[in-house]
Each structure stands twice: as C-alpha cells, then as structure tokens.
Amino acid sequence: MNKRWTIDEIKKFVEENSTSKLLTTEYHGFSQKLQFRCACGNNFEKNLTKFKNKHQRKCDECQPPKASR
Ligand SMILES: [Zn+2]
Secondary structure, X not given: OOOOOOXXXXXXXXXXHOOOEEOOOOOOOOOOEEEXXXXXXXXXXXXXXXXXXXXXXXXXXXXXXXXXX
C-alpha cells in the first residue's frame, strides 16, 4: 500500500524537494492533479506520483516531458 499523503505533507515535500510551489489546498488521492507554480512563474499540473516518483517537478518549459516511445 502506498502511504496516504496529506496536503500538508505534500506541501512540505514540494517546498523541500523542488523550486516549485504547491497551489492546491486539498488532496483527494494520488491520481488527483495538483496545481503547482514553477519558479519561472508558470503554473502547471501534475499528480503526486509524477511529481514525486518521476521527478517531474518543474513546468513543461523548464523540464520538457520526455517523449514516450
Ligand atoms: Zn518553469
């Protein structure tokens, strides 16, 4: 089982592990898209799994998504 995260834990994780800020204030589950503000000022959406496990911690301009083949 995955650990159940709270919005406060996510916020802390985001602050400690990225240059982005969490804008979302409620967390409903790991598949939920969370809103972030990148250090460059762009807003972007990621679910927690992508942010945390796949290290997608910036907007698509600062960190372009890898082409999936
Ligand atoms: Zn950016």
